Amino acid sequence: MVDSEERRSLLGDEDEGRQAPGGPERPRSACCDPSHVLHRVVVLVFMCFLGFGSYFCYDNPAALQSQMMQDMKLSTQTFMQLYAWYSWPNVVLCFFGGFLLDRVFGIRLGTIIFSSFVCVGQVIFALGGLANKFWLMEAGRFVFGIGGESLAVAQNTYAVNWFKGKELNLVFGLQLSMARLGSTVNMNIMGWVYNGVADAVGSHGPTTLGWSLMIAGVTCVFSLICALVLAFLDKRAERILQKEEGKTGEVIKITDVKDFPITLWLIFIICVGYYVAVFPFIGLGQLFFIEKFGFSPTQARAVNSIVYIISAPASPVLGFIVDKTGRNVVWVIIAVFATLIAHMMLAFTFWNPWIAMSLLGVSYSLLACALWPMVAYVVPEHQLGTAYGFMQSIQNLGLAIIAIAAGAILDSRGYLVLEVFFCACVCIALMAVVMLYFVDYLRGGDLNRSAADRAKLQKEVSSDAE
């Protein structure tokens, strides 16, 4: 699932939040008092589980790939449509998510609506399995996609609203870790769920698949309940503390696109080239490890999930390092190069894939920490919303197209050519980041400054302003 989490941490720090404590003084127990930290911990718990369901269900196809392909009689290309249909609505919706949350629905109602979309989408997906109709499954993923990405935006807005100026970075880190936890749990237990249902139903088949997906949908219902509880708590806090309803603070103006500098376009290319070599690969990874390396299905799912498992603890740590050292472009070069090495290892050798996948996990986390903040250094603040929206949009477009292409390549030419194709995508990202380094350097650039330099510049700017 795409990394709106990482980039929002930047926006969050720059927002101006206002909290006006006040109102009638009435003794309240600690966890019912909205201004008390214990209450905020309770809210944090619900906030983290808000996204759990959608991250859990996003990778259901990958966890059940061989069962899905056998039960619904799919080729790899049709199987990957399930991922493509998730991404298609987000090509457009990334621009409007913030707008819908701020102006049309409000954060509370918006979260509930998107959470319902996630829930309903997963149910339709499961019904497609029960009825043995693949088009219904695709429709379910489409509805799921409408809710999934925008729910992430809503989750971040809640975090900013409740934790602004206090423990915001920690909260973002926790939310990201919960998201990755959801993906990991999905990869590792869906196989058992399926086998359990198969024992109960008596055979493998679309019915078994449908019921397994319904059980996975329970997590979405759980997330919907969290959304309702959060809305209640938020409304209550607004009444008691008289603070404003949270806003995403994004302003999207499509006409800003013509002002984007070349460095920003290079960042877009890096983003697309990189992520299309990671997410579709994880989608197809399980069978790859079974066929090429002779892993058992359980082992294959475990090694497939290692990327997410590593990124949960590694993201905050690497984010801290990148914050302290600066020099974002160099970190991006390192991350892209490491991913290229990982893919080449998987393509051209029989070395234990745990090594390559761990390398992939670390470099994926590193890239997320170093790439998304660069956008903020390249465009002025009032264009930031448009820039991020555009970046998400073309990322989803790339994912949708490449997911189908990856399936087609695998069906016709096998895993080696598929891996070479992913290497080529990473090479494109590598070309873009090398060009970015030189363009930035020759323009006396800003992107590759060390953190100390940036702090000095900041001080000069603020002392000049006085």
Next chain:
Amino acid sequence: MADNRMTMIVGVLALCVLTTTRGTGPDRRQLSMHLIPNTSSVPHDGDLLHVRAVGNNDTLHFLFCSLGAPTLLLVHTDTPNSTVEVNWTDFVARNSSSSLKVEPESSVQYSGAVVFSRLIEYDDVNDTATPTSDVFPPYNLHDFIWAPLNLSDFTALLCGAAPTFTNGSLCLKLSAFESEGRGQSLPHLLHSVNSSQLDVWLDGVLPRAPQSRFLLELQAVGGAYPLSRVNVRQSIDDEFTPSIFKVSEWVSSSNGSSDVLGFLQWKPVAYRKPCPILEDATPVCHSGPHPQMAVGNSSTLILGFFSAPQTIGLNLSFGLAGEQFYNKTRYLMWTMLMGVGPPPVDSFSSLVIGIMAVGLGIPIVLLLVGGVAVCVHKRRKAAVVSYQPIN
């Protein structure tokens, strides 16, 4: 393990230099095919096909016989003028071990044969794919009724059915090649001029249980150097057989050296539909090879050519635990190559090499160009004299 590293080094080198392994021998052969005897006036209930592949200074004789169990005999001679002499009455009567001779006999370098002896069916009730019990009486291929060989440009099709089959048949298709190339359909085996391809398929045969699976028994017969061991090579390249990374080779080698004299090569995959795609693949396992008692009276060709044959058997089982049963599609197809000399080795296609070269080359070029631009830029900046303020 040495194979892995070898394959990897070959793969890396292939990025720089296109390496292809070629056997020592001619690049093309002239093929001629004819049935023995070539008149239909002599009654016979089976055919003997002779394919003669003449190279620059050697000849390969492929003899494919459907009298008894289907047998493919391969004889390699070191002269382009060798011929096959058959005493047909003795051959059919099976009372002489030299009714089929390759003249001149001193030019014979290698001779080996593969006999398709039995088709075994077992009921896999627990879905474990191990044929320990519930084995039905096997079909002996020498009891099958074979249709006349159907010949068409350098391929021969042999189909037959057991007396107990209600419908359906077992077919074998022999293809001989004039030059190096690749099979038309999956598994797209790479063949050299020194090999021929044999496709075996089971079509429409009624299984005796809803969960039955099949085993095919092969027997390799050789004179001096029979096929003795099976090497399973791992290859990183699955371009032509998607998701199959192994190649199995049943080789015969002389005692002292590791040179391969003759081989049987296949990929451990079979297909469940006539024009297969990736999803129709099912894995194939082999057990053996193990020495066996003489082939005995099941193959006329063996009896007519070898005087003291050594027989080694191999079982191929189709399907693993959890895979679909035969009853789902009632079709199974498997392909193998039989030839002399070292078995063909797949190498990367130019597409893969091209993409990697371009993909890695452009960033390197960009780095160099950018590095030069940066140096020029620095030099230009240093040339500008900067004035120091006076106070």
